[in-house]
Amino acid sequence: xxxxxxxxxxxxxxxxxxxxxxxxxxxxxxxxxxxxxxxxxxxxxxxxxxxxxxxxxxxxxxxxxxxxxxxxxxxxxxxxxxxxxxxxxxxxxxxxxxxxxxxxxxxxxxxxxxxxxxxxxxxxxxxxxxxxxxxxxxxxxxxxxxxxxxxxxxxxxxxxxxxxxxxxxxxxxxxxxxxxxxxxxxxxxxxxxxxxxxxxxxxxxxxxxxxxxxxxxxxxxxxxxxxxxxxxxxxxxxxxxxxxxxxxxxxxxxxxxxxxxxxxxxxxxxxxxxxxxxxxxxxxxxxxxxxxxxxxxxxxxxxxxxxxxxxxxxxxxxxxxxxxxxxxxxxxxxxxxxxxxxxxx
Numbered sequence: 092x093x094x095x096x097x098x099x100x101x102x103x104x105x106x107x108x109x110x111x112x113x114x115x116x117x118x119x120x121x122x123x124x125x126x127x128x129x130x131x132x133x134x135x136x137x138x139x140x141x142x143x144x145x146x147x148x149x150x151x152x153x154x155x156x157x158x159x160x161x162x163x164x165x166x167x168x169x170x171x172x173x174x175x176x177x178x179x180x181x182x183x184x185x186x187x188x189x190x191x192x193x194x195x196x197x198x199x200x201x202x203x204x205x206x207x208x209x210x211x212x213x214x215x216x217x218x219x220x221x222x223x224x225x226x227x228x229x230x231x232x233x234x235x236x237x238x239x240x241x242x243x244x245x246x247x248x249x250x251x252x253x254x255x256x257x258x259x260x261x262x263x264x265x266x267x268x269x270x271x272x273x274x275x276x277x278x279x280x281x282x283x284x285x286x287x288x289x290x291x292x293x294x295x296x297x298x299x300x301x302x303x304x305x306x307x308x309x310x311x312x313x314x315x316x317x318x319x320x321x322x323x324x325x326x327x328x329x330x331x332x333x334x335x336x337x338x339x340x341x342x343x344x345x346x347x348x349x350x351x352x353x354x355x356x357x358x359x360x361x362x363x364x365x366x367x368x369x370x371x372x373x374x375x376x377x378x379x380x381x382x383x384x385x386x387x388x389x390x391x392x393x394x395x396x397x398x399x400x401x402x403x404x405x406x407x408x409x410x411x412x413x414x415x416x417x418x419x420x421x422x423x424x425x426x427x428x429x430x431x432x433x434x435x436x
Contacts, residue, residue, distance in 0.1 A: 095284065097162045098307045099314040102155030106318025110147040114322060114329045117141035122192050140327060143188045145335020148273075148315040149181045155311035168223045170304030173345045176216040177312075180259060180341035183208035184333030191332075206256065209337065213255035216345055217248040224301070227351055233427040234297060235351040251348050258356070259340030261363035264370055264390045266336040269325035271392060271406050275362045275413035276339045277316045282359045282417045283309035283346045286424055290350060296431060297351075305349055312342050325403050355424065361416025362409055366390040 117123070123139035156174060160166065186208070187200045200208070220226050221244050227235035228247035242250060266272035287306030290297040316339070322328045331339075340363075347356035357364050373389035386394035395405045 092288075094159045094162045094164045094303065094307055095288065095310045098155040098159035099284075099310040100155075101158050102151040102311040102314030103318045104314075105154050106147050106151035106315045107321055109151055110144060110319050110322045110329060113144060113147050114141050117143070117329070140330055142192065142330040142332040143185060143334045144319055144323065144329040145181055145184060145188075145331040145333070145338055148312070148319045148331060148335050149177060149338045150315075151318060152308070152311040152315035153178070155314055156308055159307050159311070164303050164307065167301035167304040169220065169226070169301040169349045170308055172216055172220050172223070173305065173308055173342065173349055175219075176212055176255070176345045177308075177338045177342045179212040179215065180209065180255075181334050181338035183212065184335065184337035187337075188332040188334050205333075209256055209259055209341075210252060212341060213252040213344075214248075216255065216348075217251040220251075220349070221248060226349065229351070230353055231351040232354040233352060233424045237427065250353070251344075254348065254353065254356070255341055255344040257367070258344035258360065258363070259337045261360065261367040262340035262343070263333060263336040265363050265366045265392070266331060267390060268392050268396075268402055268406050269327035270320055270323045271409060272336055272339070273316050273320040273323050273331060274406070274410045275360075276343075277313055277320065278410075278413045278417040279343055279359050279363075280309045280313040280316065282420050282424075283343075283350070284313060285421050286350055286352060286355075287346075289424070289428055293428075296428070302350070305346060308342070309346060312339070325406060352424070355420055358416055358420040358423065361419075362413040365412070366392065369394065 118141055122143070123141055153174060156170075183200075183205065187205060190200060221228070227239075228242050228244055229235055230240040230242060230250070231237060262272055262276065265275060284306055287302045287309055290302035291306060294300055294302070319331065319335070323331065343356065343360055347353050347359075352359075367390075369386055369391035370389045372385045376383055376385045387397040388394055392405050392409060396402060400408075
């Protein structure tokens, strides 16, 4: 427990201070976010806001994870590979953000290049975790054996790649309003803190000794996101950029894969799923129904904006949705835990 608290506290402090220093550094060099012309008109005033704030999130989380070792516990292979995936995804995002800034337009890596970069991240994680750990190659909800549908190594690796691609893009799509993605991510990582702590305390049920290390990573990412949110809250003084959104998405996906909670992830990340589905529905309707639209604009948060909701109202209400999704996921996990024989005497 002390290591979890230490990781979160260190990451929070580093993120708070580091983000402020990063804002000053980026402003001095005129490094700011271009705004897409087809977005809501009110967003054009945000042009030039410092971006690449994900550097502070990932850096703070990494430092929190490393320094937490001073308070006991050990690093595990699964934990190291999750942090590796987060860092690699952040590099892909940093390249994308850098191209946007230096080209001075809201176009970074093309779609193929970005997907290729994320595929490299996902394949690297899947191959190494299969080779270096005893991860269960099953489709699971709260435990490796529930429902425990076996996929084999190739099937599991394919699912892992698809999950990383889906989650990174989902967080990236959600990152369109000040503080929206950072706040929702904080809820999601808090769910994994609870899941990993229960898994750590009951290795006889969950069958893996890396849960403490994975919980520390979750706590560190939580602290990093909350510290960043202090400066990213509306009106944002900095954006996380793809550096942050891709790293967060990779973190959530690899944590789900490492804790055997693949089927629980869509509930934990419920808001991200809703935002992604809104884009899929919008594009599908536009192509199949002769240019008709389901929403005023996609992703979903822009639909509410164009409906007249103030930006802060949209953000807070969607945070509530994210919190409810997190609460539901934790409740499902805990309900499964307490119904197991011998848990409650």
